[in-house]
Amino acid sequence: MSEKVLMKGNEAVAESAIRAGCRHFFGYPITPQTEVAAYFAKRMPKIGGTYLQAESEIAAINMVLGAGGSGARAMTSSSSPGISLKTEGISYICGSDVPCVIMNIERGGPGLGGIQPSQSDYFQATKAPGHGDLHVIVLAPSGVQEMADITYNAFDLAEKYRMPCLILGDGILGQMMEPVELPEPKEISAEDKPWAACGHENKREHNIINSLYLDPAELEQKVRARYERYAEIEKNEVRFEEYKTDDADIIITAFGATSRVAKSAINTAREMGIKAGLVRPITLWPFPKEILAKLADRVKAFLSVEMNMGQMVDDVKLAVNGKKPVYFFGRTGGIVPTAEEIVAELEKINGGAAK
Amino acid sequence: MSIYVISGHYGSGKTNIAINLAYELLNKGTVAIFDLDVVNPYFRTADFTDRMRSDGISVIAPVFANTNLDTPALTGEFANIYSGVYDNVIVDVGGDDSGAFALGQYAEGIANSGDWNHWYVVNFLRTLTLTITDNIELMRDIENAGKLPFTGIVNNTNLGAETTPETVLRSEETAKELSRVSNLPLLFTSVAEGISVGNATTPIKRIRIATKRYW
Incomplete structure (x- = not known):
């Protein structure tokens, strides 16, 4: 067990993601979640990871689609208005069955709203985080320790069901400081993912990461299969x-x-x-x-x-x-x-x- | 006139050190605290404005502090950091080098004012300031951005509500080592009231913890 440290919720999420094997973070600054990006910006270059400040939230979520599709543990984070911008990409990620972790440190809305804490993105997170028949797993921590633990496990959950995990926090959770015991670092290999587009070296059929289906029957079959997985999640993953x-x-x-x-x-x-x-x-x-x-x-x-x-x-x-x-x-x-x-x-x- | 500029990693406890110092200086003439934090949206000096003002401390904060606006606007009043209007001035700087950028424009005025201090506040239980190397790197970044060299170190190592005497005592050797490597005096180790540190080997200063609670 490691010694306890004092962390902001935002930092705990970033450090915990790194310990879960996340080496690809794509983001864009927005209050009150900027410490997530700032933390990754400091740590990633020191551990051979990638921190990239994209030109927009839309670019960042599509980078997550690319990195996640190649089997890497990828993450992005934002606050309410930024998550709205990401919803198109979230839908593509769901349609492509790509695992990833997304965090929303909610602020007041609608529109630009304000920078103080809020939970007014519940509908967006649980009902329509993007267009189409889809769900994402939505996790709601209530303290800094839980932010660390939930983030650590979110990558496993996302990979188990090949879909995004959305961590729904609010400005208080992101900004407050509490003692936290960080999880043990683990190493992750993309080779464990037979579906990932990570180079076939002519040794197997190539994998395709795609959400476009020309044949409606094939698309219906894909969506139905996905909903069978959703039913499994509803059976196995409920936590309260x-x-x-x-x-x-x-x-x-x-x-x-x-x-x-x-x-x-x-x-x-x-x-x-x-x-x-x-x-x-x-x-x-x-x-x-x-x-x-x-x-x-x-x-x-x-x-x-x-x-x-x-x-x-x-x-x-x-x-x-x-x-x-x-x-x-x-x-x-x-x-x-x-x-x-x-x-x-x-x-x-x-x-x-x-x- | 004395000026105390308080810098460090965000979350190192700068605001608590600044507020405690303000109350300590009240018996040495007028006291003003300048909240120069243009980075941190929630937990900041401006949270305690009403209480400090009623206790006779002048509080000067960014125009939109604690509002819904993310606009780091500093008023002309900030020139009073070094104008001599106040006997004692405390400047609570935002975290890291990004926070210290706001200090840069006042650095020359402060440096020419005679009696000035620039404290580096550190909590060795923050994951980005665990080691001597982390801290030396951050101190350089802050000095470069804020254009004001440090004059001393404040060891504010704590685990919030879970701070024990051991938390504090174990940090003392690291604090002394940082003092040696940076060639700056270790001014004091700050310890919350009620935590007994009888066998401390660094100068201890008692502080009261001012925190905003939602529950």
């Missing part, structure tokens, strides 16, 4: 954290930095006699539907707390399926909900503080 749900009457659903505020609120509410608990999705796609459906049989209500105008709440409603009321509380535009605000919502749902 439960906090004080055992005796809870009200379940808060919150992810990322917001879940930390929610935990403070739950502790305060419990002192007032309100039995609240938390389900924190760690995978936003696949979404932890089953635990919510199970809890819906037992608890009185759900409250989704988000840094947006109500996005994940739709998935909570689908999972709860009308069995219990699902409420929403959110702040947006770069404002972080406070524990006091969440407690006030819990009191309202509970019909005033319990005696």
Whole structure:
């Protein structure tokens, strides 16, 4: 076990990616994720890796398609407006079955929005990170250690299912500092990937990385095969954290930095006699539907707390399926909900503080 | 007039050192803290403006600090770093050489002001400043960008909330080594209140940790 170090979330992601064998980072600076690129810029030349500041986000994501297609562990990162620019490339990567890791350190939107933290790209990440029938695995860390661990594992996940893993963080997670124990470095070889376009030396059929299919029937077959893989992921890769749900009457659903505020609120509410608990999705796609459906049989209500105008709440409603009321509380535009605000919502749902 | 310029790697704890120094200097006349950080969007001196102002410390920050704008605009007021308006001036510089670029335009005025100091703040538990080589390289980069040579080193090694006495004590030898190699005095090792470091071998300065918490 290595000695703990003190890191920003953004740095932990970059260092952890390097330790996972990522030697190709393509990016473009944008607040509040610039430390990711800055960190790679310092480290990559010293370890024989490539850090490339592309001329735009669109160029960067297409470089990821190329590097990933050749079997390399490749990554890009950005913040909300930059991710919008990358969506075309993400769709091509999904259509080409290329693994890669993408990180979004969300800021306020829409448009240029602002540089303060936000979670308003939930819809984009989980429903339409690009055009076409597709999914990407969406991972939502809630602290610096988890940012390191999730990034480290994201490359394996991406390669296992040959698709992008999107790490959805927010400005707080990117900028905050916490002690972290970094994972052990590992070596990765492109030769382990029989599909990669990494040079056939006339010893095998050449591999093609492509998302264009002239025959609609062939395209349908490709997409269907991909959806079989998605079903596997929904079966095997769902991850979530439960906090004080055992005796809870009200379940808060919150992810990322917001879940930390929610935990403070739950502790305060419990002192007032309100039995609240938390389900924190760690995978936003696949979404932890089953635990919510199970809890819906037992608890009185759900409250989704988000840094947006109500996005994940739709998935909570689908999972709860009308069995219990699902409420929403959110702040947006770069404002972080406070524990006091969440407690006030819990009191309202509970019909005033319990005696 | 005394000027203290605080530089270092981003996340090394410059802002905490700057704020603590501001309170320490309050009994030596007027104190102004200039937030020169044009790099860091979230955790910065300007977070504590209201509290410091009510305690009698002048705070001068970039126009759009802590807003939704990513515009690093410094006002003309920053010329007061060396104008003599304040008895004690602290300049909280942005991290790394990229942050130190903003210092460059004031460096000549500072260097001609007489009593000036340029502190290099280091946390040896940050992954980009673990070794002596890392730090010497970064110090040169900052000096080149900020056009102001360092005059001393502050050892601010910590693990945030998980800092133990061992965290601090283990860093002392590295701090002394950096002092030897860079030929700069090790001014002090800063230690948060409540962490007992009785057997320290470097000068210890107690600091209060000012952090912004969301939860």
